[in-house]
Amino acid sequence: xxxxxxxxxxxxxxxxxxxxxxxxxxxxxxxxxxxxxxxxxxxxxxxxxxxxxxxxxxxxxxxxxxxxxxxxxxxxxxxxxxxxxxxxxxxxxxxxxxxxxxxxxxxxxxxxxx
Amino acid sequence: xxxxxxxxxxxxxxxxxxxxxxxxxxxxxxxxxxxxxxxxxxxxxxxxxxxxxxxxxxxxxxxxxxxxxxxxxxxxxxxxxxxxxxxxxxxxxxxxxxxxxxxxxxxxxxxxxxxxxxxxxxxxxxxxxx
Numbered sequence: 001x002x003x004x005x006x007x008x009x010x011x012x013x014x015x016x017x018x019x020x021x022x023x024x025x026x027x028x029x030x031x032x033x034x035x036x037x038x039x040x041x042x043x044x045x046x047x048x049x050x051x052x053x054x055x056x057x058x059x060x061x062x063x064x065x066x067x068x069x070x071x072x073x074x075x076x077x078x079x080x081x082x083x084x085x086x087x088x089x090x091x092x093x094x095x096x097x098x099x100x101x102x103x104x105x106x107x108x109x110x111x112x113x114x
Numbered sequence: 115x116x117x118x119x120x121x122x123x124x125x126x127x128x129x130x131x132x133x134x135x136x137x138x139x140x141x142x143x144x145x146x147x148x149x150x151x152x153x154x155x156x157x158x159x160x161x162x163x164x165x166x167x168x169x170x171x172x173x174x175x176x177x178x179x180x181x182x183x184x185x186x187x188x189x190x191x192x193x194x195x196x197x198x199x200x201x202x203x204x205x206x207x208x209x210x211x212x213x214x215x216x217x218x219x220x221x222x223x224x225x226x227x228x229x230x231x232x233x234x235x236x237x238x239x240x241x242x243x244x
Contacts, residue, residue, distance in 0.1 A: 003209055019204040022197035025143060028151060029190050030229075033236060035167060036186065039174050040240040046170040050159040058155025065151050069144040076141065102149040109153045112176055113164030 018071050021064040028061045073098060132195070132223070139196030146189055177241035191233045194226040 006012040031049065038046050077091030158165030167173045176182050202222045205213035212218055 006207065016204065016207065019200045019207065022200040022204070025147060026194060026197045026201075028155065029147075029193060032150070032154070033190055033233060036177065037236045037240055039170065039177055043170040046173070048158070048168050048173070049155070050168075055156055055159050058151050058159075061155065062148060062151045065143075065148040069148055072140050072144040076137075076144075098145045101145045105146060105149045106153050109150075109158075109166050110163045112166040112172055113158075113168060114172055 017067065021068040024057075024061045024064045025068065028058065028065075031057075069098060132199075135192065135195035135226075136199050137196075139192040139194065142188060143193035143196060147193070150189070174241045177237075178244045180243050183237045183243070187230075187233055187237060191226075191230040194229045195223070198222040198226040 006016045031054070035049055073094045074091055077094050078087055080087070080090050082090060153163070153165055154167055157163050158168055166176055177186075199222070202213050202218060205218075
């Protein structure tokens with residue numbers, strides 16, 4: 001394969017973007033783990049992530065995260081075979097599961113805040 | 115003959131475990147990650163809504179819950195088995211032949227195992243279960 005083959009066609013490029021989403025998402029999770037660890041520093045030593053740079057980074061990560069979610073759930077629906085159930089229904093139910101999980105997680109994160 | 119089939123099954127089983135971790139990590143990151151990034155990475159820091167990790171007392175209270183610890187282990191560690199595979203193949207696709215070697219596999223998947231270990235350690239040493 002010549003170098004830069006993935007720049008020649010839009011779908012090749014999007015495939016590479018899909019692979020690349022792993023990098024920013026991994027960094028975000030590691031940074032989140034740092035925040036969890038900071039809770040062991042006591043009330044004075046604890047500081048939540050909140051710098052403008054972190055917010056900008058999160059905005060970029062959200063874009064990659066959504067791209068991963070949409071491509072993965074669509075693919076997962078296509079490769080999952082349940083007898084008698086059309087793949088469109090499987091894909092839709094996974095998007096519904098994503099929506100419900102997001103609402104529940106958001107409710108917990110916000111509900112236990114002050 | 116029996117000996118040969120036993121040998122053939124062993125890598126197949128290991129393969130299944132890695133595929134389960136890869137698929138599970140993909141599902142977990144697809145379904146749970148966007149809302150965490152949105153709420154904890156954007157809405158919380160901007161003060162749009164109150165979020166549990168903004169203050170020490172609320173954060174430690176939920177972190178001391180064993181179910182929350184288990185959830186965070188799955189949320190943080192499992193995706194790394196997915197990411198490790200994707201990033202290794204990203205390098206392969208970019209034309210880095212070293213990414214195919216056994217050493218690269220040990221580094222990438224071993225990295226996911228290491229992240230899992232660190233996550234367990236952090237969760238057990240932060241906010242004791244109470």
